[in-house]
Amino acid sequence: MYKYDEYDHSIVAARVEEFRDQVNRRLAGQITEDQFKPLRLMNGLYLQLHAYMLRVAVPYGTLDSRQMHMLAHIARKYDRGYGHFTTRQNIQYNWIKLADAPDILADLATVEMHAIQTSGNCIRNISSDQYAGAAADELTDPRPWAELLRQWSSFHPEFSYLPRKFKIAVIAADEDRAAMRLHDIGLQVVERGGQHGVAVYVGGGMGRTPMVAPLIKDFVPFEDFLSYMEACLRVYNRYGRRDNIYKARIKILVHEIGADKYRDEVEAEFAEVKKLDLDPPRAEFDRIAAYFAPPPYETGLSDAIDRGDPDFAVWLDQNVAAHKAPGYAIVNISLKPVGGIPGDASADQIDVMADLARDYSFDELRVTHAQNIVLPHVRKADLPAIWQKLADAGLAEANLDLISDIIACPGLDYCSLANARSIPVAQKIAQRFSDLGRQRELGELKLKISGCINACGHHHAGHIGILGVDRKGTENYQLLLGGSGAEDVSLGTITGPGFSEDGIVDAVEKATDVYLRERAEGERFLDTYRRVGMAPFKEAIYG
Amino acid sequence: MRILTGNDLVTGDVTWWTGSGWSRHVEDAADVGDQGEAIAQAEEGARRVNAPYVIDAAETADGPRPAHIKDRIRALGPTVRPDLTLKPADPNAGSWVI
Ligand code: HEM
Ligand code: SF4
Numbered sequence: 001m002y003k004y005d006e007y008d009h010s011i012v013a014a015r016v017e018e019f020r021d022q023v024n025r026r027l028a029g030q031i032t033e034d035q036f037k038p039l040r041l042m043n044g045l046y047l048q049l050h051a052y053m054l055r056v057a058v059p060y061g062t063l064d065s066r067q068m069h070m071l072a073h074i075a076r077k078y079d080r081g082y083g084h085f086t087t088r089q090n091i092q093y094n095w096i097k098l099a100d101a102p103d104i105l106a107d108l109a110t111v112e113m114h115a116i117q118t119s120g121n122c123i124r125n126i127s128s129d130q131y132a133g134a135a136a137d138e139l140t141d142p143r144p145w146a147e148l149l150r151q152w153s154s155f156h157p158e159f160s161y162l163p164r165k166f167k168i169a170v171i172a173a174d175e176d177r178a179a180m181r182l183h184d185i186g187l188q189v190v191e192r193g194g195q196h197g198v199a200v201y202v203g204g205g206m207g208r209t210p211m212v213a214p215l216i217k218d219f220v221p222f223e224d225f226l227s228y229m230e231a232c233l234r235v236y237n238r239y240g241r242r243d244n245i246y247k248a249r250i251k252i253l254v255h256e257i258g259a260d261k262y263r264d265e266v267e268a269e270f271a272e273v274k275k276l277d278l279d280p281p282r283a284e285f286d287r288i289a290a291y292f293a294p295p296p297y298e299t300g301l302s303d304a305i306d307r308g309d310p311d312f313a314v315w316l317d318q319n320v321a322a323h324k325a326p327g328y329a330i331v332n333i334s335l336k337p338v339g340g341i342p343g344d345a346s347a348d349q350i351d352v353m354a355d356l357a358r359d360y361s362f363d364e365l366r367v368t369h370a371q372n373i374v375l376p377h378v379r380k381a382d383l384p385a386i387w388q389k390l391a392d393a394g395l396a397e398a399n400l401d402l403i404s405d406i407i408a409c410p411g412l413d414y415c416s417l418a419n420a421r422s423i424p425v426a427q428k429i430a431q432r433f434s435d436l437g438r439q440r441e442l443g444e445l446k447l448k449i450s451g452c453i454n455a456c457g458h459h460h461a462g463h464i465g466i467l468g469v470d471r472k473g474t475e476n477y478q479l480l481l482g483g484s485g486a487e488d489v490s491l492g493t494i495t496g497p498g499f500s501e502d503g504i505v506d507a508v509e510k511a512t513d514v515y516l517r518e519r520a521e522g523e524r525f526l527d528t529y530r531r532v533g534m535a536p537f538k539e540a541i542y543g
Numbered sequence: 544m545r546i547l548t549g550n551d552l553v554t555g556d557v558t559w560w561t562g563s564g565w566s567r568h569v570e571d572a573a574d575v576g577d578q579g580e581a582i583a584q585a586e587e588g589a590r591r592v593n594a595p596y597v598i599d600a601a602e603t604a605d606g607p608r609p610a611h612i613k614d615r616i617r618a619l620g621p622t623v624r625p626d627l628t629l630k631p632a633d634p635n636a637g638s639w640v641i
Contacts (some may be wrong), residue, residue, distance in 0.1 A: 026552075033593055033594065035588070047550060047555065047593065049557070049617050050555070050557060050617065051550070051555030051556065095557065097553060341624075413616060416613075422624060427623070
């Protein structure tokens with residue numbers, strides 16, 4: 001894990017005190033809401049439906065047990081006993097009091113956490129592969145690259161007022177677990193001639209105009225990495241549309257001028273930036289990478305697992321992934337119990353997960369963009385014990401990547417921008433398919449729900465996507481099919497007219513029926529859809 | 544009727560203008576007629592409310608009921624956490640909102 005140095009500690013501490021002063025001035029009436037709003041947003045504090053909402057950054061989704069316990073402490077002391085893990089690997093608290101916000105940030109600072117750059121038109125928290133450093137299929141750990149970007153982008157003066165928010169994801173495996181190409185910049189660490197560098201994709205995003213990022217450069221060596229990023233951002237900062245908020249994201253710029261023209265601009269800018277000599281020396285990368293060195297794995301461990309308990313065996317098959325070290329595995333903790341709220345965890349559950357990380361996973365946890373939690377490095381021999389403890393805490397749902405492992409944004413239950421509620425739809429679908437055997441028969445099926453066109457719930461990237469719209473004051477839901485946020489990235493297509501809350505659940509079921517009828521050997525829902533097209537689905541849903 | 548709502552500056556709680564002050568209960572909301580904007584401005588200036596706005600509501604036997612679902616959810620709390628609503632464990636809470 002990265003550890004703050006003196007400089008990191010002092011800037012975060014200074015920021016907390018600065019915000020405390022700003023809050024005090026707001027409470028004393030020395031500044032108006034119009035003046036205060038940008039200040040609180042810079043510290044992750046939104047005003048939502050029921051209260052203030054605080055978004056806390058979890059850089060590249062990595063946490064240790066001390067930090068996780070702190071998240072539980074905040075939920076308990078300042079909120080209503082729970083938090084909501086988000087698709088950007090962060091956590092949000094829904095019931096924050098303005099007067100408490102500085103104390104919360106001070107508490108977070110004690111465990112090297114903050115809420116800086118979790119809002120506003122800046123470079124947001126860098127996201128990454130939740131299996132980073134553990135995945136059997138990765139080239140290298142992408143997090144040193146992400147940490148370098150975090151340091152470069154934190155308080156970067158030139159990029160604090162971009163035309164619009166800016167999201168970057170970094171992966172280092174061919175399997176994309178971070179929706180990399182749906183980010184403003186998506187990076188994949190790749191190898192060329194024995195050297196690691198990045199493939200750079202620019203201009204992806206969701207929202208009202210979803211776009212898959214085109215490849216802008218297939219290889220940028222480490223020696224040019226930050227200069228190239230700087231050039232990518234500078235071109236955007238200069239030409240991005242500040243006149244129209246709906247056209248301000250970099251995806252619109254890249255789309256309007258074309259990837260080739262954007263690339264040319266970046267190359268020209270890069271030639272200038274390179275003269276500034278801002279790329280760090282290799283030694284600095286090595287210093288950062290050392291923080292992410294593999295934990296001291298035991299050697300000679302057996303790969304055998306006792307599959308005696310049938311419930312355990314199902315969980316093992318569904319929620320446990322391959323680890324690069326012999327005798328180890330990656331555990332996915334589903335935050336999607338049937339009937340629960342996707343991504344929500346109680347303070348007690350957060351504590352349980354923190355303790356499991358301390359006892360079994362070299363003190364590490366990850367937050368996933370699918371709103372689940374990962375224990376990245378556990379001994380296979382410990383899996384039954386871990387499973388038992390998870391089951392005792394209501395955290396052993398064996399549904400990873402199944403239809404009930406739903407991504408859902410807060411929707412109209414919490415969010416002031418929403419058109420419709422997302423969570424109740426997720427709950428009804430999970431209940432309709434509550435039989436785990438049925439879910440497993442359907443196989444991998446990524447269902448994603450957003451309560452409005454902002455697409456925080458990634459509905460464009462769902463094998464099945466659902467979008468909440470407002471139809472004459474009532475909640476209505478559009479159905480999309482065929483999206484993917486993985487390496488086979490694609491954007492979903494709307495099936496046709498929308499549905500009521502119950503109607504959308506029926507429509508989803510009909511879509512799965514078509515899949516079961518049409519599927520060929522080995523095909524997932526998405527594969528069948530891609531092969532047979534929209535027509536049979538439409539017919540079943542509207543026929 | 545037209546009613547005025549906002550969030551409490553300090554706590555963030557949803558509040559409703561009662562004619563003389565602010566209440567967390569929408570049942571207490573008063574018809575502001577065409578005075579909503581003026582009251583909102585004065586109250587915001589006095590820091591008794593944050594981000595106030597005027598909405599349409601229907602008069603019912605149980606008091607004012609906001610016209611839009613968003614404000615009904617604000618009045619009650621998240622529909623998916625009945626334990627956290629203003630009237631916890633009210634079995635009719637959900638149907639009230641929808
Ligand atoms: C409740 C408070 C929230 C507000 C006010 C909010 C607001 C927004 C807005 C306005 C956009 C569109 C930005 C644009 O296209 O320019 C957006 C996009 C997004 N938000 Fe949220 N959001 C909220 C919560 C969340 C949550 C809880 C998540 C995670 C579950 C999330 C993840 C995202 C993602 C992934 C996008 C798409 C990014 C993209 O377009 O590239 N947001 N949000
Ligand atoms: S998609 Fe819309 S409703 Fe959902 S959290 Fe984002 S802004 Fe709110």
